[in-house]
Amino acid sequence: MNLSMTLRIALKALSRNKMRSGLTMLGIIIGVGAVIAMIAIGSGAKARIQEQIASMGSNLIIVLSGAATSGGMRWGSGSVPTLTVEDAKEIAELSAVKYSAPVIQGVVQVVYGNQNWSTIAIGSTPEALLIRDWPVVKGRPLNQGDIDGATKTCLLGQTVVENLFGEMDPVGQVVRIKKFPFTVVGVLGPKGQSTWGQDQDDVVYVPLTTAQRLLFGQQFPGMVRAISVQAMGPDTMKEAEEQITQLLRQRHRLRPGQENDFTVRNLTEAFSTAEESARVMSLLLGAIASISLLVGGIGIMNIMLVSVTERTREIGLRMAVGARGRDILYQFLIESLVLSLIGGVIGILVGVIASQLISRFFQWPTLISIQALFLSFSFAGAVGIFFGFYPARKAARLDPIEALRYE
Amino acid sequence: MEELIRVEHLAKIYDLGEVQVPALKGVNLVIRAGEFVAIMGASGSGKSTFMNILGCLDRPTEGHYYFEGFDVSGLSKDELARIRNKKIGFVFQSFNLLSRTSALENVELPLYYNNTPSRERRRRAMEALINVGLQGREHHFPSQLSGGQQQRVAIARALVNQPLLILADEPTGNLDSRTSLEIMDIFQTLNAQSGITIILVTHEPDIARYAGRHVLFRDGRVIQDLPNQPRRAMEDLRQMPTGTGEGIS
Numbered sequence: 100m101n102l103s104m105t106l107r108i109a110l111k112a113l114s115r116n117k118m119r120s121g122l123t124m125l126g127i128i129i130g131v132g133a134v135i136a137m138i139a140i141g142s143g144a145k146a147r148i149q150e151q152i153a154s155m156g157s158n159l160i161i162v163l164s165g166a167a168t169s170g171g172m173r174w175g176s177g178s179v180p181t182l183t184v185e186d187a188k189e190i191a192e193l194s195a196v197k198y199s200a201p202v203i204q205g206v207v208q209v210v211y212g213n214q215n216w217s218t219i220a221i222g223s224t225p226e227a228l229l230i231r232d233w234p235v236v237k238g239r240p241l242n243q244g245d246i247d248g249a250t251k252t253c254l255l256g257q258t259v260v261e262n263l264f265g266e267m268d269p270v271g272q273v274v275r276i277k278k279f280p281f282t283v284v285g286v287l288g289p290k291g292q293s294t295w296g297q298d299q300d301d302v303v304y305v306p307l308t309t310a311q312r313l314l315f316g317q318q319f320p321g322m323v324r325a326i327s328v329q330a331m332g333p334d335t336m337k338e339a340e341e342q343i344t345q346l347l348r349q350r351h352r353l354r355p356g357q358e359n360d361f362t363v364r365n366l367t368e369a370f371s372t373a374e375e376s377a378r379v380m381s382l383l384l385g386a387i388a389s390i391s392l393l394v395g396g397i398g399i400m401n402i403m404l405v406s407v408t409e410r411t412r413e414i415g416l417r418m419a420v421g422a423r424g425r426d427i428l429y430q431f432l433i434e435s436l437v438l439s440l441i442g443g444v445i446g447i448l449v450g451v452i453a454s455q456l457i458s459r460f461f462q463w464p465t466l467i468s469i470q471a472l473f474l475s476f477s478f479a480g481a482v483g484i485f486f487g488f489y490p491a492r493k494a495a496r497l498d499p500i501e502a503l504r505y506e
Numbered sequence: 507m508e509e510l511i512r513v514e515h516l517a518k519i520y521d522l523g524e525v526q527v528p529a530l531k532g533v534n535l536v537i538r539a540g541e542f543v544a545i546m547g548a549s550g551s552g553k554s555t556f557m558n559i560l561g562c563l564d565r566p567t568e569g570h571y572y573f574e575g576f577d578v579s580g581l582s583k584d585e586l587a588r589i590r591n592k593k594i595g596f597v598f599q600s601f602n603l604l605s606r607t608s609a610l611e612n613v614e615l616p617l618y619y620n621n622t623p624s625r626e627r628r629r630r631a632m633e634a635l636i637n638v639g640l641q642g643r644e645h646h647f648p649s650q651l652s653g654g655q656q657q658r659v660a661i662a663r664a665l666v667n668q669p670l671l672i673l674a675d676e677p678t679g680n681l682d683s684r685t686s687l688e689i690m691d692i693f694q695t696l697n698a699q700s701g702i703t704i705i706l707v708t709h710e711p712d713i714a715r716y717a718g719r720h721v722l723f724r725d726g727r728v729i730q731d732l733p734n735q736p737r738r739a740m741e742d743l744r745q746m747p748t749g750t751g752e753g754i755s
Binding site for chain 2: 104108111115412413415416417418419420421422423426499500503
């Protein structure tokens with residue numbers, strides 16, 4: 100007996116009891132749908148985190164001014180600037196480091212005409228934008244000339260542009276920051292939210308030297324709160340951290356045993372932890388959903404066993420008219436396989452629709468991959484064969500005489 | 507006429523663990539091609555066991571069963587299934603039709619197990635249904651057919667592979683007397699026109715009258731084997747008062 104005939108017999112047998120076949124399938128439908136929706140949720144979260152990491156800039160290390168101790172009281176990182184512009188220049192020379200940019204920042208009020216907006220001003224060197232891989236979409240970036248001349252020029256983030264200029268082109272306009280007039284030379288591209296939900300576009304970049312002299316420099320001249328560093332590549336992150344620590348200890352003349360007066364933080368590492376936890380979450384969700392698929396499989400086995408018992412006479416008859424044991428085995432195996440695969444296809448549809456609904460109503464990003472579809476479909480098939488085998492073998496081993504006599 | 511079936515010292519013992527029950531105790535019998543044999547006996551006489559072995563559904567514990575001159579007593583299950591499919595047609599007391607499956611598809615069933623192409627399957631099933639007088643009913647489900655019609659579907663199913671032998675196990679047991687006669691008429695016609703060997707198991711002497719030979723079983727042995735001048739079922743049908751049973755459609 101060939102496959103297409105076996106398939107036809109199986110379909111006929113299933114269609115003879117539509118209600119039951121449908122309910123049995125429901126177990127698989129829910130299982131496959133859940134697996135797909137859960138994996139979609141998990142990979143959606145992972146994709147969002149990856150996107151955020153990319154928006155932060157890759158291979159990023161932040162060096163923060165150290166925890167100051169005054170009279171036994173310890174202040175947080177960056178509370179007292181211990182890093183200097185010279186430190187940043189030296190760090191840039193390290194072999195494992197690609198770029199390094201000193202950063203000072205503070206909250207400022209930016210005024211244009213009768214509009215004003217409170218935002219963060221960042222004083223840095225041109226490398227700061229290279230590190231963050233942040234393009235200027237209009238006008239020009241800040242250059243070394245702006246740093247050297249401490250020009251009153253600035254770059255605006257998208258949020259600032261929207262709030263001060265609306266639809267107008269800000270390039271060439273003059274805004275006032277802390278009462279000083281700054282010429283807008285460029286507009287930064289949109290970055291969106293950071294991992295912790297901060298609007299990265301709510302920012303004004305000014306030359307480091309200008310920021311030191313006019314905006315924040317009065318308290319600690321020549322000092323910076325932080326240095327952004329980009330390592331050469333993902334493999335050299337650890338090396339870069341070590342080189343920076345060594346260099347700064349040397350430069351700050353710290354004796355062995357003395358605490359660092361700075362903190363080196365590997366941002367990418369922090370994010371990969373987040374990425375890892377998203378991965379684990381997606382795995383966990385998938386595993387839980389797989390259990391429901393397994394339960395669906397047990398439902399198939401249950402129904403197939405009932406079906407074998409119910410159709411004992413039919414099996415006897417089929418054997419009497421010439422069916423061999425394996426013809427019966429294949430017939431029942433294919434029946435359960437058809438059940439699980441049709442359930443798998445419907446389950447895929449349900450899963451895809453469910454993920455769309457989840458992302459629409461819960462604002463949760465979902466990502467459906469072909470692999471996930473393929474995986475859960477083949478998993479459903481495997482479940483069908485695995486749980487269909489025992490009932491099918493039971494049917495195939497029936498004695499035709501007793502089966503024919505069965506009441 | 508050549509031999510179709512020869513059994514020698516056929517014995518069957520059912521092993522029930524503690525006790526061993528002998529169902530057949532050395533049966534010798536020869537049936538020639540084209541015979542119409544009634545096998546009779548009370549329940550427990552061993553006739554059903556004998557039928558199961560003749561039908562290649564069961565294997566003897568001892569002795570030999572030659573079908574068409576071949577010793578089939580030692581064949582594997584799959585080989586026996588092949589013989590059942592190609593050479594033997596079964597008719598049962600309770601029809602054993604698949605419910606919610608059309609008459610045509612019921613008749614097609616044996617053809618599935620020898621890879622007959624679907625067009626050929628359909629053609630032969632239709633032919634068999636016409637043979638038993640059921641044209642026009644091919645798309646009816648068993649539940650839409652009378653008992654006699656259902657049994658005719660079952661006979662068509664037994665015929666569809668053009669077997670050498672039809673084994674009918676109490677085929678009229680669930681039918682009224684008029685319908686029983688109709689079924690016997692079909693068997694007699696098949697036997698006479700196509701030369702199919704028919705072995706009929708029955709405990710009703712009325713039904714056995716239409717067979718050409720009576721074999722009587724008791725306690726696992728053949729105790730009587732006599733030729734019989736068969737009555738014509740068709741003639742008995744004509745003499746029956748009309749209005750009882752089912753007419754031929």
